[in-house]
Amino acid sequence: YLFMFYILNTIMRILILRWCVALNMIHCLMFPSIECVHLLLGFMTSIMFSIINTIVIKIAHIKGIELIQPNVKDVQRIDWELYPVYVATNSLTTIWFTSWLWVYLPISTQNISLSNTIGAFIQMMLIYDFIYYFCHRFMHSNRFVYINMHKTHHQIVNPTGFFDGLYVHPVEYLIFLWLMYLPLYIVDTHIVGILMYIISIFDVGFMYHIGLKFPSFLPVLNPKFHDDHHRRNIVNFSFFTELPDFIFQTLL
Numbered sequence: 001y002l003f004m005f006y007i008l009n010t011i012m013r014i015l016i017l018r019w020c021v022a023l024n025m026i027h028c029l030m031f032p033s034i035e036c037v038h039l040l041l042g043f044m045t046s047i048m049f050s051i052i053n054t055i056v057i058k059i060a061h062i063k064g065i066e067l068i069q070p071n072v073k074d075v076q077r078i079d080w081e082l083y084p085v086y087v088a089t090n091s092l093t094t095i096w097f098t099s100w101l102w103v104y105l106p107i108s109t110q111n112i113s114l115s116n117t118i119g120a121f122i123q124m125m126l127i128y129d130f131i132y133y134f135c136h137r138f139m140h141s142n143r144f145v146y147i148n149m150h151k152t153h154h155q156i157v158n159p160t161g162f163f164d165g166l167y168v169h170p171v172e173y174l175i176f177l178w179l180m181y182l183p184l185y186i187v188d189t190h191i192v193g194i195l196m197y198i199i200s201i202f203d204v205g206f207m208y209h210i211g212l213k214f215p216s217f218l219p220v221l222n223p224k225f226h227d228d229h230h231r232r233n234i235v236n237f238s239f240f241t242e243l244p245d246f247i248f249q250t251l252l
Contacts, residue, residue, distance in 0.1 A: 042099030120189035127183040133244035160211035
């Protein structure tokens with residue numbers, strides 16, 4: 001009986017994710033050219049993200065970097081049955097999106113310059129920061145969206161886990177991945193600039209959720225900035241920098 005209950009419970013959770021299947025169908029219509037080789041490259045790219053993240057954690061432990069909230073006891077409200085389902089779903093979605101990257105972006109070192117690499121990276125970073133800010137703030141201000149979608153991620157009050165950044169409602173995760181690609185259509189950039197931008201988003205998102213007090217001397221890439229957002233919930237909505245929050249007076 002316990003086995004049957006477990007099977008039925010798993011089936012129900014899969015059915016709950018039926019909207020994710022529908023969105024994936026839409027996504028396939030939008031990006032129909034993905035082949036096995038692109039999926040392999042996407043998988044390898046995702047593995048590269050994981051390796052970089054693992055190295056960061058190892059270095060942090062060797063250097064004795066402290067936790068941002070060392071005295072906070074276990075105050076998480078995570079649904080631990082749903083946690084692996086969402087993490088697995090969003091991991092597969094990440095592979096799909098990184099696969100799409102290899103479909104449309106030819107690998108070339110021609111016409112490379114500072115303006116279409118580092119300059120383009122800074123432009124894309126700032127554009128995405130404002131896109132992310134308004135979308136993220138909307139998810140907090142709209143009660144329906146927050147309760148049915150974004151609140152899932154805020155079950156994590158004290159981010160300290162390797163996969164905490166992936167514990168996001170799959171629809172929300174898809175939305176932010178789609179938004180992540182918008183700057184690519186706005187900024188004239190080289191493949192090197194694009195890779196810098198994509199790698200930065202995934203690795204910064206990871207860095208913000210492992211709870212380590214990395215040194216940050218500028219109002220950019222500060223893990224405590226996002227940790228404060230998880231604790232206070234009404235401040236610090238942007239991603240890369242503190243600029244949008246400073247401008248719209250939501251900076252803690």
